[in-house]
Amino acid sequence: MSIHPLLAVRRQPPARGHELIFDSYSALPDGSGFVLVNDHDPKALKYQFEAEHTGQFTWDYLEQGPEVWRVRIGRPSPSDLGRPA
Numbered sequence: 001m002s003i004h005p006l007l008a009v010r011r012q013p014p015a016r017g018h019e020l021i022f023d024s025y026s027a028l029p030d031g032s033g034f035v036l037v038n039d040h041d042p043k044a045l046k047y048q049f050e051a052e053h054t055g056q057f058t059w060d061y062l063e064q065g066p067e068v069w070r071v072r073i074g075r076p077s078p079s080d081l082g083r084p085a
Contacts, residue, residue, distance in 0.1 A: 008037040025073060033074030041069055
């Protein structure tokens with residue numbers, strides 16, 4: 001899976017940050033991703049992804065605080081869906 005540039009949302013209001021993240025995810029080609037940079041654990045965002053994109057995304061913590069969280073969010077290619085991790 002290739003990685004796209006960082007998406008830093010630390011200075012965005014929460015609603016705008018989620019909008020930017022989902023817009024970025026929607027624009028991803030299959031098999032690619034981006035690294036989200038945030039100032040808090042984006043676990044609520046992960047729950048939203050699980051509800052809206054069940055089984056259609058990857059979520060890998062790269063850094064977990066206390067000041068910066070980095071998460072690789074990806075859109076698997078169709079051939080990767082359902083494949084054991």
